[in-house]
Amino acid sequence: MRLIIISFLIFLANTTSARSTQSDKKAIIVFERLFSKLSNLETISYNYYRGLNYFSENYHRETEGNIFIDFRSKDSALGFRYQVENKDLKAVYNGAETFFLNKNDTTIKVSFKAQIGVVESLPLLTNSIITLKKALPKILTDSEVVKKLADTTINAKSYYLASFVLQNKKLNNLGDYSPITLKRDFLYKIVIDKSTFLPLHIIQTNSAEPKDYVLTSFSNLKSNINQLRENSWYYSTYIRDFKPSSDKKVTLIEINAAAPDWEANNINKNETISLAKLKGKVVLLEFWIKNCGYCIGAIPELNSLIEKYNGSNNFNVIGINRHDRQEDINFFYVKNKPKFNTVSDSNGNIATAYGVNGFPTIVLIDKNGIVIYAGNFDKKVLDGLLKTVLE
Secondary structure: OOHHHHHHHHHHHHHOOOOOOOOOOOHHHHHHHHHHHHOOOOEEEEEEEEEEEEHOOOOEEEEEEEEEEEOOOOOOOOOOOOEEEEEEEEEOOOOEEEEEOOOOOOEEEEEEHHHHHHHOOOHHHHHOHHHHHHHHHHHHHHOOOOEEEEEEEEEOEEEEEEEEEEEEEEEOOOOOEEOOOOOEEEEEEEEOOOOOOEEEEEEEEEOOOOEEEEEEEEEEEEOOOOOOOOHHHHHHHOOOOOHHHHHHOOOOOOOOOOOOEEEEEEEOOOOEEEOOHHHOOOEEEEOOOOHHHHHHHOOOOOOOHHHHHOOOEEEEEEEOOOOOOEEEEEEEHHHHHOEEEEEEEEOOHHHHHHHOOOOOOEEEEEOEEEEEEEEOHHHHHHHHHHHHHHH
16 A cells, blocks of 8 residues: 555656746645644644655665654744654653653753754654644745645545745755755645645655655644653653763864874775875875765865876875765766775774764875864865975
């Protein structure tokens, strides 16, 4: 059953219609009814499924979980409470604090930071019921957002297929617009039950890569039922079974520090590369992962630096990949064509030694093995340093 539904929704995701600059009046009515339904919810629980299908990047990932949202909490910073859970974690926001239960290492972490940032980072709340409820008022009043309506059939049952288009922006978890630097339209298609007016699926595509899509599905929806134990909202309930997590702050290696030695396998050749073997040369390390837009954007700039200083035998650029599979790294190389070798850091030892926890991170090491730069990719800064140290 589920495979049939998902196959049908894939068809919907890959089906586009001619661009129109006017909204469908019937679509506006359906969106208004959907918003009215969501606005009148006191609580809702559902099973969540999200599939990321980025064929342009050879990337697929699935996320599943159980969601409970309580909209009766009017005095909280967000206007709602939530509990989200899957096989690995449970996150609870009780109106004042958020705590996370890690089921794998049985640890608990409490956060009193701004709850907006926490919600926006939770994968289980991406394109969620919360997202729709918060976004619909803006969608309905924004005349630049084109809204359309059609009928669709799944398993012999008729549903509304309501859609809207956002230009150069998409929705974040809390339903706000997130501007996109690259020029592209984001199309959202929502499958709505005609009897309950609850959303069942959201399909998100974009005009730049029309075959890529994100499918979000809501099943087993139960509204206005308070079936959670009151003590499940409190940190103290779990401290017997979960120990406090210890956050070890990762600090990027400092300038003028001696660069730690390392040895790792070259993913392009049957050989090992080590910093010791490059002694006496200027070495630029780029820590990267495959699914990172900034890493992709840095490739042509790094290639241009390699070409510029190609005449110097004293300059090496080495990529350090944190965790991707060999086949994904190969795909990245074929598509983006970096002109440098990459070593695998699957166990994270090199990244840990250099204090790297974000991508891309650049570390520039002089001929004496001393770090002269560590931070984000900045071509202008790196070019100026390379001119100096390669003279």
